[in-house]
Amino acid sequence: SSLVSFSLFQRVPRPARPDLRPIYQGSNPISDVWSLEALRIIGKYFRRSVFDSSDEEAKENMMLASTFAGVGFGNAGVHLCHALSYPISSQGQSYFDADYPAKKPLIPHGLSVVTTAVADFEYLTPACPERHAAAARQLGATISDNAGNDYIASKLCDQIRGFMRDFQVPNGLEEMGFQYSDIGKASKVKMHF
Known part of the structure; x- marks a missing residue:
């Protein structure tokens, strides 16, 4: 949900000082990279990881997707x-x-x-x-x-x-x-x- 959160660049007016800004700034170029990659991995491996518990490749990739998603929404916030x-x-x-x-x-x-x-x-x-x-x-x-x-x-x-x-x-x-x-x-x- 961070990919579709309010964009950093849509905030108007922008706070004059960083200490006046919200904790989460919204989607941004860095969070987008992590969010998009997490979604790509999920699209490829989610079903495999659920339906075959012995599929190490799928489970490893889902752990990466979880980490990538966390980095994405940790910087953008969620929806x-x-x-x-x-x-x-x-x-x-x-x-x-x-x-x-x-x-x-x-x-x-x-x-x-x-x-x-x-x-x-x-x-x-x-x-x-x-x-x-x-x-x-x-x-x-x-x-x-x-x-x-x-x-x-x-x-x-x-x-x-x-x-x-x-x-x-x-x-x-x-x-x-x-x-x-x-x-x-x-x-x-x-x-x-």
Whole structure:
């Protein structure tokens, strides 16, 4: 999500002194390199690493992708799906993830992030379609340079949905035990982050 975060160069007016600047400056030429490479590696190795635990090449590359993504968003910040992940994780009181001990309810961070990613990127694509197209291409989508916003959003979201479907990720908050009445409380929690 750092690749599509607010660009460093779009900040107007720019603070006069560095100590007045926000901690995260937004996407920038350095963070973009790391983010794009992380996405490329994910597009190539993610499924292999999940479906074949003996595939050392895939696992090594996914560790690199994780590191590269961390360097990218460590300098740029993250976007909406990360912000929304905190109330999802903290308010999920009945979901037990199959990959974690069943001692207490837990929505893992990655799951809480990807839960809203499709809706977030559908909404955000018109703000910077070229960056969303770049992300989709790195994940394996074919998108022409003159593609419209809806097409770009659909291709990026298809890539994400494909991972979610293949990895049998719960399809939305309801499948993680949320009810409509929980949304208000989760929204209030979000406002405190």
